[in-house]
Amino acid sequence: MSDIHTITMPKWGLSMQEGKVNGWLKQVGDAIEKGQEIVEVESEKIAGAVEAGVSGVLRRQLAGEEDVLPVGGLLGVIADASVADADIDAFVADFQANFKPAEGDAEDQGPTTQKIEVNGHKLRYLKRGEGGEPMVLIHGFGGDLNNWLFNHEALAADREVYALDLPGHGESTKDVGEGTLDALADTVVAFMDAVGVDAAHLVGHSMGGAVSLTVAARHPQRVRSLSLIGSAGLGEEINTGYIEGFVSAANRNALKPLLGDLFADSSLVTRQLVDDLLKYKRLEGVGAALGTLSGKLFANGRQNSVMADQLASLGKPVLVIWGEEDRIIPVAHAQAVSGRVQVEVFGNRGHMVQMEAANDVNRAIARFVG
Amino acid sequence: MARKITYQQAINEALDQEMGRDQNVIVMGEDVAGGAGSPGEQDAWGGVLGVTRGLYHKHPGRVIDTPISESGYVGAAIGAACVGMRPVAELMFVDFLGVCFDQIFNQAAKFRYMFGGKAETPVVIRAMYGAGFRAAAQHSQCLYNLFTHIPGLKVVVPSNPYDAKGLLIQSIRDNDPVIFLEHKALYTMEGEVPEEIYTVPFGEAAVVREGHDVTIVAIGRMVQKAQEAAADLQKQGIHCEIIDPRTTSPLDTDTILESVEKTGRLVVVDESHPRCSMASDIAGLVAENAFGSLKAPIRQVTGYHAPVPFSDALEELYIPSAAKIIAAAKSVKEYK
Numbered sequence: 145m146s147d148i149h150t151i152t153m154p155k156w157g158l159s160m161q162e163g164k165v166n167g168w169l170k171q172v173g174d175a176i177e178k179g180q181e182i183v184e185v186e187s188e189k190i191a192g193a194v195e196a197g198v199s200g201v202l203r204r205q206l207a208g209e210e211d212v213l214p215v216g217g218l219l220g221v222i223a224d225a226s227v228a229d230a231d232i233d234a235f236v237a238d239f240q241a242n243f244k245p246a247e248g249d250a251e252d253q254g255p256t257t258q259k260i261e262v263n264g265h266k267l268r269y270l271k272r273g274e275g276g277e278p279m280v281l282i283h284g285f286g287g288d289l290n291n292w293l294f295n296h297e298a299l300a301a302d303r304e305v306y307a308l309d310l311p312g313h314g315e316s317t318k319d320v321g322e323g324t325l326d327a328l329a330d331t332v333v334a335f336m337d338a339v340g341v342d343a344a345h346l347v348g349h350s351m352g353g354a355v356s357l358t359v360a361a362r363h364p365q366r367v368r369s370l371s372l373i374g375s376a377g378l379g380e381e382i383n384t385g386y387i388e389g390f391v392s393a394a395n396r397n398a399l400k401p402l403l404g405d406l407f408a409d410s411s412l413v414t415r416q417l418v419d420d421l422l423k424y425k426r427l428e429g430v431g432a433a434l435g436t437l438s439g440k441l442f443a444n445g446r447q448n449s450v451m452a453d454q455l456a457s458l459g460k461p462v463l464v465i466w467g468e469e470d471r472i473i474p475v476a477h478a479q480a481v482s483g484r485v486q487v488e489v490f491g492n493r494g495h496m497v498q499m500e501a502a503n504d505v506n507r508a509i510a511r512f513v514g
Numbered sequence: 515m516a517r518k519i520t521y522q523q524a525i526n527e528a529l530d531q532e533m534g535r536d537q538n539v540i541v542m543g544e545d546v547a548g549g550a551g552s553p554g555e556q557d558a559w560g561g562v563l564g565v566t567r568g569l570y571h572k573h574p575g576r577v578i579d580t581p582i583s584e585s586g587y588v589g590a591a592i593g594a595a596c597v598g599m600r601p602v603a604e605l606m607f608v609d610f611l612g613v614c615f616d617q618i619f620n621q622a623a624k625f626r627y628m629f630g631g632k633a634e635t636p637v638v639i640r641a642m643y644g645a646g647f648r649a650a651a652q653h654s655q656c657l658y659n660l661f662t663h664i665p666g667l668k669v670v671v672p673s674n675p676y677d678a679k680g681l682l683i684q685s686i687r688d689n690d691p692v693i694f695l696e697h698k699a700l701y702t703m704e705g706e707v708p709e710e711i712y713t714v715p716f717g718e719a720a721v722v723r724e725g726h727d728v729t730i731v732a733i734g735r736m737v738q739k740a741q742e743a744a745a746d747l748q749k750q751g752i753h754c755e756i757i758d759p760r761t762t763s764p765l766d767t768d769t770i771l772e773s774v775e776k777t778g779r780l781v782v783v784d785e786s787h788p789r790c791s792m793a794s795d796i797a798g799l800v801a802e803n804a805f806g807s808l809k810a811p812i813r814q815v816t817g818y819h820a821p822v823p824f825s826d827a828l829e830e831l832y833i834p835s836a837a838k839i840i841a842a843a844k845s846v847k848e849y850k
Contacts, residue, residue, distance in 0.1 A: 210753070212748065239588075315516070315708070318710070394715070395715070395718060415724055419720070421713070423676075423708075426680065426712045426713055426714065426715075427708060427710050427711070427712045428711035428712060429710070430711055436663075457779055
């Protein structure tokens, strides 16, 4: 029976309790390689694909298109072609008889976000994993720690990984002070002090990449390595139409088309994602915070701080990851870097490459930090 | 994970935060400070169901118990709004509005227009509405449609704690008279609500659930019933889209019409009496503007053209149920 492997409904983010099957990418009888995408699933926030954990043959599809299953529910079964049908049926019957969906509120299960006082301001963060060399995940402009919902758990397999909401974002203070990269970088360092992290692998997305670079420049002893994803700070060009539109969008109709620009596949933007961002934008102080940040960082249609030529002098291992179809910051910036830099470009993915190609990005970072 | 609080706590927090932000915000009404026979100080109860509990001590002098005279204190609140205060008057049960028709319909609603745009009346009138509490015909009505009928009033009917807080803050900041209606049966409903101040704009419906077979427009407490029904219908292969208008005036007609253009089928769920109701209003809107998209007649699931019964068995029959919504959705889906 141990040759029979389940494909179950994943848990993407703390609030996910069930997911909907959008369609199968493999049919019963297909040979499967470990790591291949098997079935497309949608939570209320985001759509994505479930990967095979093992190689074998897809023997059963236990959920059809549009079926809604609780997290952990059985989607399908992979086994070698040699395993008897009767054994698979017995396995499925046994699984279904013993499966109990997690009960109650999502916050009863597993890790929850916490708030911590840093320089007189509250910051929200989520810690996963234990031990190892710590890692800190830093989201981009207008994002929050949920931008890492496909990555956080995987990266925390053998180390402690913190994801925080930068000032002006998520559930952290909306006071961004000067709104400069220096100020944001110093906040990240103060956060590391507060949670007792001496030196960390920094993983930054977009503006969070520029923040990571600034931390490395100002506080080199606090940084073990840099993973820069669709990062700001590596070139002047940026889609200021997106930045300005995001700052000013006051309703769903204004916001939704902008969010489509974040992904190579715009259909990944669910209504819930738009609604969640609108809720964030309607918090008191967010408009001013985003205005201050965009004014400082992206004034006059350019990125005001380009650190690409400093990468070599930082003396840190650097991994640069980009989606080839990035419509916010051009992929050309990935090719312009030099020094001890590894570059990974994923075709047919956009600015939110850590969501669109989560498994690839997770593997690349895990390999890189060792 | 955001913090969870009840609908009632969300309303209290909105009042508290706005009173903290703006000294001109005052709360007035019957028993909003004292209540339950107390002298009103040490054991302030905070309204008949405790919604304003705690505000009396936090904001001294700005939570005012009034005599039992709705016509008097609602008029006073409207007058205070005209001269720069931002009063939140509590009407207790919306059924009592009859004695202050003139103050609301003919004065507050008309000032801006009658004075050539020079007068503003930033008053909020809060009231409980709805059936299900065995409170009989004089304390159980759903009267948002009466206010919706009057130009010059904005009418807010939140269906959950998040909206209750954001819409109440928006109501207090709005410069026109706002009627803010709270269903008694929702007071204990829990939901995620940010601790920070935020607003929800008027005239923006929420799409509570997406689906392609049947559009269900539901108001106030009926959003919950529609969600129950839609969960059941999903198992039967019928995918419902649920729209919560959140404000009946202004009404987000675009979101309703776009949804019906997609699904071709409409069920409107409204707890109030059926005649001249939000249900008939929305049915009329869709019939006039999206007739070509309709694949089936519009169905309205409402109360009856009868007083809300006191008998518990009859009252349960009066209130639109998930079962009635399911039957209506199936009938439009199966219509040939």
